[in-house]
Amino acid sequence: MDTTLSDKTYVVTGTTSGIGLAAAEILVRRGASVIGVCRSPERGQQAEYRLRSINPSAQVTILTANLAAQPEVCRLALQVSETLSAWNKPALDGLANVAGTFTYWMALTSEGFETQWAVNHLAPFVLTNQLLPLLQAAPQGRVVTVSSGSHYGARIHWDDPQLRRHYNGLSAYGHTKLANVLFTLELNRRLGMDSTVRAFAADPGLVKTDIGLKGTPTLVRRVWEWRRAGGISPEESACGIVFLLTNQGIQGSTEIYWQHEHPKRASRQAMDAASAGRLWALSAQMCAINTIGA
Numbered sequence: 001m002d003t004t005l006s007d008k009t010y011v012v013t014g015t016t017s018g019i020g021l022a023a024a025e026i027l028v029r030r031g032a033s034v035i036g037v038c039r040s041p042e043r044g045q046q047a048e049y050r051l052r053s054i055n056p057s058a059q060v061t062i063l064t065a066n067l068a069a070q071p072e073v074c075r076l077a078l079q080v081s082e083t084l085s086a087w088n089k090p091a092l093d094g095l096a097n098v099a100g101t102f103t104y105w106m107a108l109t110s111e112g113f114e115t116q117w118a119v120n121h122l123a124p125f126v127l128t129n130q131l132l133p134l135l136q137a138a139p140q141g142r143v144v145t146v147s148s149g150s151h152y153g154a155r156i157h158w159d160d161p162q163l164r165r166h167y168n169g170l171s172a173y174g175h176t177k178l179a180n181v182l183f184t185l186e187l188n189r190r191l192g193m194d195s196t197v198r199a200f201a202a203d204p205g206l207v208k209t210d211i212g213l214k215g216t217p218t219l220v221r222r223v224w225e226w227r228r229a230g231g232i233s234p235e236e237s238a239c240g241i242v243f244l245l246t247n248q249g250i251q252g253s254t255e256i257y258w259q260h261e262h263p264k265r266a267s268r269q270a271m272d273a274a275s276a277g278r279l280w281a282l283s284a285q286m287c288a289i290n291t292i293g294a
Contacts (some may be wrong), residue, residue, distance in 0.1 A: 009089050010245060011080055013123075014099030015051075015062060016043040019146065020206055022238035023096055024051055027245075033059035035083055037076060037099065039066055046139035059087055065262045067099055067123040068109045069126065076085055077130030084134065091137035094245040097124035099143040101175075104169035114162035114284070116169075120176035125183055125283045129291050134195070140251050141197035143187065144244045146204055147180035147257070152267045154178040156275060161282065179279060181270035185256055186280040189273070190293030198251055201266070203259035206231035236260075 010027055014020030015036030024034050027050045036051070038044045046063035051060045061083055065076040084092060100120045107115040113122065124145050135141030154174035158164065163172045184201040191197055243261045244250070255263035257270065271276065284291050 003136075003247060004030055008093040008246070009033040009059075009084065009087070009091070010036070010094040010096065011035045011037065011092060012096040012098060012126060013037040013067065015164065016040065016047045018098075018234045019207060019241060020096070020098035021047060021050075022234040023053055023098060023241045023245075025235075026238055026242045028058045028060060030246075031055065031058060033089065033091075034061075035080055036062040037065060037067075038062055039064060064182055067116045068101075068113075069116075069125075070111060070122065070126055070133055073123050073126045074130060081134065083099070089159070092134035094139045094142040094144065095128060095131055095135060096241055096245055097127065097143070097180075098241065099123070100146065102169065102173050106164070106167040106169075114164055114167070114172060116172045116176050117162045117179075120173070121179040121183065122287060123281060124180070126186065126287050126289060128153040128183075128199075129289060130248045132292060135197045136195070137292060139196065140248060142245050142293050143184070143199040144195065144241055145180045145184055145201050146241065147184075147200070147201040148173075148177040149203055150179055151177040153278060154267070155269050156182075156279060158278070158282075161279075178267070178270055178284075181257055181266050182276040182279045183273075183283070185271065185273065186276035187275070187292075188256070190280075190291075193252075193254075198213075198253070200250075200255075201257050202241050202244055203257060203264055204237040204240065205259060207234055207237045209253055 010032055012020055012024045015024045016038040024036050027034050041064050044064050048060055048062040063079050065072040103115050109115055109118045128143050150173055181201045184199045187199045240260045257264050257266035
C-alpha cells in the first residue's frame with residue numbers, strides 16, 4: 001500500500017458519494033488521516049466503514065453537518081479542531097470543499113439564503129476561514145474548492161447575487177461555481193505568495209454523479225442522464241482533486257483553475273480581481289465573520 005501521505009491529514013466534504021467519497025478513498029489508500037463530512041449520520045457510518053476497510057491502520061472519522069446552515073458549519077470547524085487534538089495532530093494539511101448541491105426550484109435555507117448559494121459558496125467560505133489557522137500550521141497547507149465548467153458564461157448580478165428575484169436553477173448553479181473561482185483568487189491574494197497555504201479551484205469535468213437528478217422535472221432529469229452518460233467516473237475526477245491537495249511541486253504555482261492535474265483557463269469574469277474582492281466583502285457581510293487580511 002502506498003503510504004506516502006501517512007503523516008498528512010485532510011478534511012473532505014461530501015464524502016458519502018461521488019467525487020468526495022472517491023477522493024477520500026484515494027487519500028486513505030495512500031495512508032492519510034481523513035476527516036470526512038456529510039449530512040446523513042447513517043450514510044456517514046457507511047462511508048466510514050468503507051474507508052476503514054480500505055486501510056484499517058488509517059485514522060478516519062466522518063462528521064455530520066448541514067452545510068446549508070452557517071451555525072452548523074461553524075460547529076463543524078470546531079469539531080475538526082477537536083478531532084485533530086484527539087489525534088495529536090497540530091495542523092491540517094488540506095481542505096477539499098467538494099460538497100455541492102443543485103436545486104432546480106427556488107429554495108431558501110433557515111437563514112434566508114438561496115440554497116445553492118449557501119451550500120456551494122458560503123459554506124466553503126466560512127469553513128475555509130474557520131480552519132485557516134490549522135492550515136497555516138502545516139508545512140504546505142492546501143485549499144481545493146470544486147468549481148465547474150458551468151462558471152463559463154456566468155456573472156455575478158451584484159444587485160441580486162442569489163437570483164432571488166428572477167430565479168433559474170441552472171443560472172444559480174453557474175453563479176456559485178463562478179463564486180468558487182473568485183473566492184480562490186481572492187483567498188490567494190489575501191494570503192500572499194509567501195504564505196504556506198495555497199488555494200486552487202478544480203474543474204472536475206463532466207462526471208457520472210447524481211447531482212442533477214434530485215428534485216428536478218422529468219425532462220431536465222432525462223437531459224442530465226443523457227449528458228452524464230458520456231462523463232468520467234468519480235474516481236477519475238477525484239484524482240485531479242487529490243493531486244491539487246497533495247502535490248508538493250505546485251505549491252508556488254500562480255495558476256488558479258485546474259482540471260485533471262493541469263492548469264486550465266478560467267473565464268474572464270472568474271479572474272477579475274475587483275469582482276473577487278467585492279464578492280469576498282459581500283460574503284463576509286452575509287456570514288458575519290472575521291476573515292483574513294484586507
